[in-house]
Amino acid sequence: MTEQEREWNDAEWLRGAEWHLVAFRKPRLNWDHEHCKFCFQKIAEVSLGDPKAIQVAYRWSEHPHENANRDEWLCPSCFREYQKEYGWSEVVKP
Ligand SMILES: [Zn+2]
Secondary structure, eight states: OOHHHHHHHTOGGGTTOEEEEEEOOOSBTTBOEEEOTTTOOEEEOGGGOOTTOBSEEEEEESSTTSSSSOEEEEOHHHHHHHHHHHTOEEEOOO
16 A cells, blocks of 8 residues: 555545545546556546446545535446445445
């Protein structure tokens, strides 16, 4: 684990965080993908044309009802793997 990853993994917001399972939509024209914070799995819309990217992932946002705020992404397998350890919950409502 790199220094940066360790810092992220120890971040306070991560404990007990609430995640929304959503289809990735690019927030801006030139911002067309994200990466899972734990394994760097690429997350993008189908239109990006990357066969390795996944389209649906877990999103955490500091302000879920506003755009262009700080948010973080996790692929579904990392969510399942670390859910208990970090006490995460899955929020069904958008
Ligand atoms: Zn992942």
